Amino acid sequence: MSNLTPIEPITQISHRIIRILGQNPGRFTLQGTNTYLVGNSSPYVLIDTGEGKSAYLPLLISSLGPEGSISDIIITHMHKDHWGGLAGVLGLLTKQGKPKPKIWKWKNPETDAAIVKSVPEGSYEPSEGSEVIHFLANNQIFTLGETILKVIHTPGHTEDSICLQMDDGSIFTADSVLGESTAVFGHLRPYLDSLRQLSSLSPTSLYPGHGIVILNGLKTLEDYITHRQIREDQIMSLLQRQPSGPEQGTRLPGAWESKSKNKGEGGWSVEELVLEMYADVGFVLQNAAARGVILHLEKLLDEGKIKKHNRTKNEEEWVLAH
């Protein structure tokens, strides 16, 4: 974390965006989760609520000011570091006698129940159907005085991830694009589609869920896409030949060692691909890289470009489909 750019607890990013840090720094949350208070004047929209650290609430109070209120809270996706603070925020607004906000989120039947359960009774404005959560729709518009936010469904990091584009072309990306370090994704194909969709909007700045503001949003998105394409091309070209044996290649101390004893029919195991593609990094990064390689392989399998079969009872190998 030491190489991350420090982020102040409260940052006035522009005349209509205040970033409030969730006070939850960590290995996965980087400097902590960013929450954004958006709008020219009260009532504001709050994008995400942090994970529920008590140190967050005084920051929100001082950002809102005595007269400020929140009309809508938009949760960008299911990860708890983005919604765990919801109950605290609602409790605070109730205590201060402020209007009840609406809670918005992309519908996710599997994980929304936990959010609903966390919310104090009577602290929010329910939907027409008396539901706690108002479900977001693609291209839905929030109008806050002169500020307009448009919802973009961007599955990939999670199935229920959304981004919000502002009228000036900037985008709140949540965890689909991070300010520093690379984003993780659950499924590669929808993730790449989402990145392409975001880049087709030619965004200016990106306001990520973690890390600093990205000033050249379009370039960053193109870099993310190119990086994935390079990895995919690399896998496809490795599958055109046979893996070199376990004795070959460079290996750093502590890095993965190929355990394969049984050479298959020219296919590659995940381990062999990782060793070849990430020969120059230690095992911590190789473990992380393996997950990325598997997601690439699943995408290529889905697309019918590669196949997998069992090399031994417990080991799979991957080959080109032809």
Ligand SMILES: [Zn+2]
């Ligand atoms: Zn996330």
